[in-house]
Amino acid sequence: MGKGCIGLLVFLLFALPVSADYSDNYYRPAVNRTVQNTFAPYMSNVNETLRKNWHPPDVIQEGHVKVLFQLDRNGRIISSRILESSGNDIFDESALDALKKSEPFGGFPQNTLREQITINYSFDSSLVSTDKMKEYMAQSDRYYYSDKDSALKYINLAINEVNGDERAYFLYEKRSKIKDALGDKKGAEADLALYKDMKTKVDIKRVHAIKHQAEVENTPFAYFYLAYSYEQIKDYENAIHAINKAIDMTELNNQYKRYRTELVRKYEI
Secondary structure, eight states: OOSSOOOSGGGGGGOOOEEEEEEEGGGSTTSOHHHHHHHHHHHHHHHHHHHHHOOOOTTSSEEEEEEEEEEETTSOEEEEEEEEOOSOHHHHHHHHHHHHHHOOOOOOOTTOOOSEEEEEEEEEEESOOSHHHHHHHHHHHHHTTTOHHHHHHHHHHHHHHHTTOGGGTHHHHHHHHHHHHTTOHHHHHHHHHHHHHHHHHHHHHHHHHHHHHHHHHOOHHHHHHHHHHHHHTTOHHHHHHHHHHHHHHOTTOHHHHHHHHHHHHHHHO
């Protein structure tokens, strides 16, 4: 597996390669460099704390979400909001959840008079296990429209790189599409069946891990993620039960209520 935060022990099944970076408005050229130097150790601590407390969900192949938040002198969060969404509610909320778990970040350096600081922080993760696999997959995508044979060659290299890792199930879906485009219908069907089988196994493992995590953490986000995990295996009854727990913990979260409405609709169909 790649480097990055792993989270709780039960999450070892889904450890993701993670990279996170930040930039703060005091880095602008017009701002005194003394301020930058004063806050450098503090910002390093903020970065490390967020990395430890962010446990990115394995719901999308490549995830990126940017969060803007403000801290007061005591390291308490004044405000926070999503600047750039990943396009997935679970992934976005995992970043906000990391902020809540990290608070307080600690007091500002004693030699500064600043009362607050604004931080622009990026959370990034990938299901890609190795850089080589990522490279091969990118090459396959690049050749898909111009040279299907080359696309197939590189996706095969990517699959060989992961050595049967079930979490790379999405590679078989990609190869299925390439084989289908090349006229290999039987090969495409076999890969599609393999993709579905591997994904089902990963989804079931995720449910067991996230259920335990939710019971340990007992937070709204943990039960939101559990509801989402149940939805992936079409267990809408348990999904509704989980999101109800999340709503009970935070009545003001309209996002959870909208999600429950979607789950009830699917359950009734």
